[in-house]
Amino acid sequence: MKLIFLVFFFYMSISKSTRASNETCTEANSRCDYKSNVRMLADTLASKFNDIVIKELGSEYTSHLEIRTAHKISRYHTTDISTLSNIVDKLDYKLSSAINILKEMNNVLDKNDTPSFTHPCPFNSIRKSVFIKRNGFHELPSITMKTNMLGRFKDLKVKRQYYLSHLDYATDKDCVTMPHSNLRYLYHKIVHPKPKLFVFIIDNNMKFELLQHAIGIVKEITYSLQHTDLIALKITNMTNFMKFEDTCSSDGMSNLGNATDNNKMLFREYLNTLEVATTNVPPSTINKEIKSLLTEKKLPLQKLFILLTDSKIMNNDAWLKLFPVAEKNELTKYSIGLIQENSERNSSLKILHFEKLHNHSNHSMVKLHINSGDVVGQVASAFISLLPNDYKEELKAEGPLWEATERDFMISLVYPKASGILGLDLHWSDLAEDIIYFKGSNEHKRAFVIDFSGTVIMHTYFPRPESTTDKIKFTNLETIEAHSFMDVVKKELLSRVTGNYTVEIKNSSRSITYSWKWVQDLYIVCIVHEVHSNSTLLNKSNIFFTKTSKEILFHRLDLFPPKTGKICRHFKQIATIDQGTVYLSPSSFESPFTYLYDMGDGQEAVSYMQNYLAYLRSVAHGLLSNPGLKNEIQQDVGFLNSILSFYKRQHLHGPYSKYIVRRYAVTETGYGVLVMFPGTVLEYDYEPVRRPWYIFALNNPGTIILTPPNLDVGGAGYIVTISYAVKSPIYPTMVVSMDVTMGFLYKLLIDSFSQCAMSNVKCFIMNNRGYLISHPGLMDPNSSGPIEQQHITHKESMIAIDMLNHKGFVKKRLCSNFYDKTIQRFYEFNNSLTNVLSNMVSADHCVHYYVASIPRTNAFIGVVNASCSIGAFCPCSMVDRLCLNCNRMEQTECECPCECSSELYDCPNTNATKLNENIPLCGMMPENNHHKSHFFHNFAENLKSCFDFQCETYLSHSSCLGVLGCEWCQIDADGHSPLATPFCTSQSTCFNGVLGAVTPYGEGTFGHISRDAFASYSAIGPIVGCIVTVSLIIAVAIYCYRQNTTTDSCHNLYVDGPETWHDPDVQMSHMPTDDLLDPSGQDKLLEIEAPISPYRVITGYRRPHTAGGSDQGYSTMTPHEDSEATGFSVNDPTVLSDDTKSDASFPAPAKIKPRVKVADLTMTILPCGKNSVLAPVTVHRHMEAS
Structure with a gap:
């Protein structure tokens, strides 16, 4: 009995203690056990989120629709073979048209003395415009073209045509304003396709100006090389070669490096550090070092040695013994570039080419004045042309090659001739649009294009070229489809013109089918379909669409305003609250590229939109011709348009109306029809079906998706997106979504x-x-x-x-x-x-x-x-x-x-x-906004606000928290001192709770606040602010003085390296640049990647900064380019990071096509000195008590 009593007493004590613990959880008790409270809190939040999705987003909206008010549409899922045939036929037609143009060019180009030419010229636009309207074929030098090619050119969206002659080393002398680096790279890739070794020897014991000319020539030569070529650099006053990272060598370093993009960038940076020397290493020592270099690894058969020096070599035969000349070899060439300067400070370069030691005559291949930057490329090409040509006169497709000015990849369709190379550059986004916008029935269906080397050059999971911030690294098929059976599949793809191959995965319930077809013996298009035995895919053939008498309002309110309502400004976007709007994304069109191309064509875009709108509003189906939309679009628009009345009612009168920025819905068909309230103007290349809120909701039906905070492009500050996939057995599947304030x-x-x-x-x-x-x-x-x-x-x-x-x-x-x-x-x-x-x-x-x-x-x-x-x-x-x-x-x-x-x-x-092999693919990359559309138009600035938020009426923190456009102002203008009396005011006045803080949208004024509210704030702030400002000015002056009197050997330790550093609006202060700038812009075409992490891992891996572009939902820290207010300069409120916009919100339209990326180039300046140690690391210490 005693034992039973003791157990009972112990049990009662535990129960009492637990109850006491739970009861005191309402008090500030640090020892409280919150388990039961947290479980109740989770259930309460689940109920509230469910209530929001039903009552605010209309997740059960379709359940209130009646079948008798809807009409039935039959939709049949096409087979993979049918889809593949459509893709191949479309691509085949475009390539055939381009090939016919090349043939006609070849027929009229029968002279061997025709110089190089490019069309159009000058190359002065970064927008995808129909240039044929401004330039006629009669302007081309030496040739005439048939007039019927004009229409075909426009239909093909040809970027440019060109002829690269051997006579002038692929340089158009009549088009000096156009950078030729990409064309020169293409020229040598075709004419000199085999791997080559380039050994550069730079004599830095000469005048500074001459040394800069030598550096510029080496840079241009390097840019023209292929990734299979090897490069080595020797400076005559140093005893070692430049070192390259080599992941495969024992010590991780090598004197030789492949001419990859990464090594080219390292090479360029190293050349920028060269200085004039007063002495040189003896030529005999250099000779021994070069001989040792040639024994390091297996080298290409073709070799080219280039010595760049001044005229002193002609007076010293010892320098001619610098090269390790052996017996005569046609594949090994030795050359000297003599850079000279006359009394008028005009520089010239003479190329000496010899095969024997005693052959040092003044015979030169080329002599050019090189004061002009556009000649440097021609000189570089002349050096490479010393090597023997090796190519066949047959049609080839080269690329894709990234074109920085177009934000797109280019495919070069070329026809080599004995006298030069004929070519057309085509937009890869045009040719591969059906792969880019491929719509599979589920996430396990994908498509790709490979060339006959087995390289995947477009894949459904690749980012859209116009949305990417990084160059795509094309890779081989085995890397992507990492299966043990891929060798067999690849062999089938490369040997059979058409076919399919199915593989049953061992110890699994799935199978994979590869269906493929060749295109013009240039490409192979393949569709991959993974079938899971437990797949729950809903294959609906009969779908009911509701009919609505509500007028369809297109999202371009600036061009097509509502007939009965008015337009207003919702934060920073043109909007209307009288009616919701309909938006058609690029994937809504049969040819997404044509749509994007036409929308960038200025006034003509208006007529295109009028045709789209007339077709959508047509109630007599079939009477109006389809202007290029996919067949399902008209029904999707009608169905989604019916939900806008519900959204309007809830947005204006619902219980959460003061916390919700916008509501929107997209159909699951994947064709990108979106409706939104308040009706808002959007960027024409916005693609909702590639956004995180859509992808995660569709992949998790029945689950409410919360997307982490993002800076809203529309001006609402930081927002959170709530989305939900609504599935019905008879109605179209759709994703409903809303943006709410982070405070909500x-x-x-x-x-x-x-x-x-x-x-x-x-x-x-x-x-x-x-x-x-x-x-x-x-x-x-x-x-x-x-x-x-x-x-x-x-x-x-x-x-x-x-x-x-x-x-x-x-x-x-x-x-x-x-x-x-x-x-x-x-x-x-x-x-x-x-x-x-x-x-x-x-x-x-x-x-x-x-x-x-x-x-x-x-x-x-x-x-x-x-x-x-x-x-x-x-x-x-x-x-x-x-x-x-x-x-x-x-x-x-x-x-x-x-x-x-x-x-x-x-x-x-x-x-x-x-x-x-066992690492799964990441899948399609969710897109972020990458356009500068957050700069709202003058048209929107003058509009009246759609809502009067009346922030000053909220007198407490809890009532102000989360309200649209409002902030609880707590900190004075100095950013540190608390306000004596906090108050609620507009977001632009007190962003993130700091009075007068600069917002990520470039505002930093006190906005519109009442005098009563403003009177309560402390007057100490401005005084302290003035003192701080004066102190900063003095500190900056002292700093500048010290910088000018100290060495510059360790400046610019950290600087953001966005990919578009060559864009003109990027601030170049504190960025390492060439001392000799090339006026033609050739020095700006090399893609720059970000600095290597200071945590050195011998991998050879250099990761470029991305502005969220490779997020995938797993990105770690926000880099400098990300859309954060913290990287924002108070002194330059117009320079915004490229990602100051939401994944879930919508960009406003740009008036023109150019996408100039402006980066926030912030950096950390550390004191110079030999004892300085730089070790960046993040230590997160956020566990302190609040």
């Missing part, structure tokens, strides 16, 4: 659980990838960190470390992002979690956390109860996304989401396919 999510937390507002408690919401959706640190005015793409490992490192120890809750995952050759590392949290997670180790700890899954969503709720500050961090790279250790990945080791290069394995005798 935190308001939901506080209203649902008041303890979230306590000083020692922090509440947060994160998604199933660990990215924060709501967190007090994201809205803290005292925090200067980024807001977008913040991960749990950044803000709550200790919790992340502890959660990794919970088995079955979180896993580290890998996927292959083959288009940029990276392996992505990311976290995946278990949404099926039923219990509440807490500290893994139960101990007397001052920080307790509780995490629970929010049912029917992709999110988790977390509560942190902290009474002290704990130091913990997860290692992250500061300058890129590179993992700090790519050689290992432990499940229990905390690290930020990151990436490693898959090029680690591209060494000889390494089976890359085997190493990557």
Whole structure:
């Protein structure tokens, strides 16, 4: 009995203690157990989100529709063979048309003395315009063309035509304003296709101006080389060659490097550091070093040695013994470039070519004046042309090659002749548009194009060329389709004109079918279809569409305003609240490229839009001809247009109307029809079906998707997107979505659980990838960190470390992002979690956390109860996304989401396919906004605001929190001092709670606030601000003086290197540039990538900065180009980062096509000196008590 009594007493004590603990959870008790509270909070949030999706987004809208008010449409899914035939026929027609043009050009070009020419010229536009309207064929030199080619040219969207003659080394002397680097690269790729070795020897013991000419020539030669060519650089006053990273060598370094984009960039940077020397290494020593170089590895048969020096060599025969000349060899050439300057400071270059030591006569191949930058390319080409030509006179397709000025890839269709190369440049986005916009029935169907070398040159998972920020790294088929049977499939693809091949995957319930067809013996188009036995794909053939009498309003309100309503300004966008608008994306058209091309054609775009609108409004189906839309578009528009009345009613009168920025819906057909309220003008190349909110919702039907905060392009500040896929057995599947303010999510937390507002408690919401959706640190005015793409490992490192120890809750995952050759590392949290997670180790700890899954969503709720500050961090790279250790990945080791290069394995005798075989593909990359459309038009500036937010009427923090356009102003203008009396005011007046703060949209004024509200704020701020400003001016003056009196050997340690550094609007201060600028712009065509991470990993991998373009939902830290206010300069409010826009929101239209990317070039300046050590690292210490 005593034993029973003791057990009963112990049980009652535990129960009492638990009840007491739960009861005191409403108080500020750091030892409180919040498990039951957090479970209730998760259920409460799930109920609220479900209520929002139903009542605000209309997820059950179709259930109220009646079948008798709808009409039935039969839609049949085409077979893979039928789809493949349509794609191939379309591509074949375009290529055939281009080939016919080449044949006609060849027929009229019968002279061997025709110089090189390019058309059009000058090359002065970066927009995709129909240039044939401005230029006639009669302007071409030496030839005349048939007039009937004009129409065919326009239909093909030809970029340019050209003839590259051997006589002038592929240089159009009549078109000096046009950079010829890409054409010169193409010319030598065709004329000299075999691997080559180039050994550059630069004599830097000469005048500075002459040395700069030598550097410019070497740069241009290097740019014209292929990635199979090898390069080596010897400076005559140094005892070693320039070092290249070599992942395959024992020490990771080599004197020889392949002419890859990365090595070319390193080569260019190294050349920029060369200075004039007073002495030289003896020529005999250089001779020995070159001989040693030639024994390092197996070298190409063709070799070219180039010595660039001044005229002193002619007076010293010792320099002629510099080359390791052996017996006569036609494949090895030796040359000297003599750079001379006359009394009038005009420079000239003479190329001496010899095969024997004693042959040092004054006979020269070329002598040119090189003061003009456009001649440097011709000189470079003359050097390469010393090597023997080796090509066949047959049609070839080269590329794709990135054209920086067009933001597109170019395919060169060329016909080599004995006298030169005839060619046409075609937009790859035009030829491959059906692959880019390929619509499979599910995520397991994809399409790609390969050439006959087995390289994949377009894939459905590649980003659209006009939206990418990086050059796509084309790779071989085995890297993408990493299966053990790919050798057999590839052999079939390359040997049979058409066919299909099905493989049953062992120990799996799926099979993969490859269907392919050849196109003009140039390309192979293939469709891959993965079939899963447990697939739940809903194959609907009969779909009901509702009929609506509501007039369709096109999104271009500036061109087609509503007849009965008025237009207004919704934040920074042209809008209307009288009616919602309809938007057609590029994927809505039979030819997306033609649509984009036409929309960039100025006034003619208006007539195209009038035709589209007339067709959509037509109630007599079949009477009006289709202006180029896909057949399903008209029905999708009619169905979605019917939901706009519901959106309008809820937006104007619903309980959450003051927190919702906009609502929108897209049909699942994948053809990009979108409706929105308030009706808003959008950028014409916006593609909703490639946005994260759409992709994640469609891939997770029945789950409410919360997308992490992004800076809204429309001007609403940081927003969160809530989306949901609505599926019906009889109605079209659609994704409904809404943008809400970031503050609204935190308001939901506080209203649902008041303890979230306590000083020692922090509440947060994160998604199933660990990215924060709501967190007090994201809205803290005292925090200067980024807001977008913040991960749990950044803000709550200790919790992340502890959660990794919970088995079955979180896993580290890998996927292959083959288009940029990276392996992505990311976290995946278990949404099926039923219990509440807490500290893994139960101990007397001052920080307790509780995490629970929010049912029917992709999110988790977390509560942190902290009474002290704990130091913990997860290692992250500061300058890129590179993992700090790519050689290992432990499940229990905390690290930020990151990436490693898959090029680690591209060494000889390494089976890359085997190493990557078990790594799945990352899939289609969600798009971010990359256009400067957040600069709203003068037309919108003068419009009256659609809503009067009346921020001053909200007198408390809780009532102001999350309200559209409002901020609770807490911090004075100095950015540190708290206001004596905080108040609610407009966002432009007090962005992120700091009075007068510069917003990411370029505003920094006090806006429109009432005198009463403004009178309550402290007057100390302006005085302190003036003192700080004067102090800064003095500090800057002292700094500039010290910089001018100290060495510049270690300046510019860190600088952003956006890909479009050659754009004219990029600020070039603090950026390393050539001392000798090329007026033709040839020096600006080499793509620059970002600096290597200071955490040196011998991989040869250099990752360019991306502005969120490779996010995939797993991006780690926001780089300098990302859309953050923190990287914004108060002194230059017009320079905005390229991504200051939302993944979920919508860009306004640009008036013209040019996309000039302006980057925020911020950098850290550290003091110079031999004892300076630079070691960037992030230590996240956010576990302190709030």
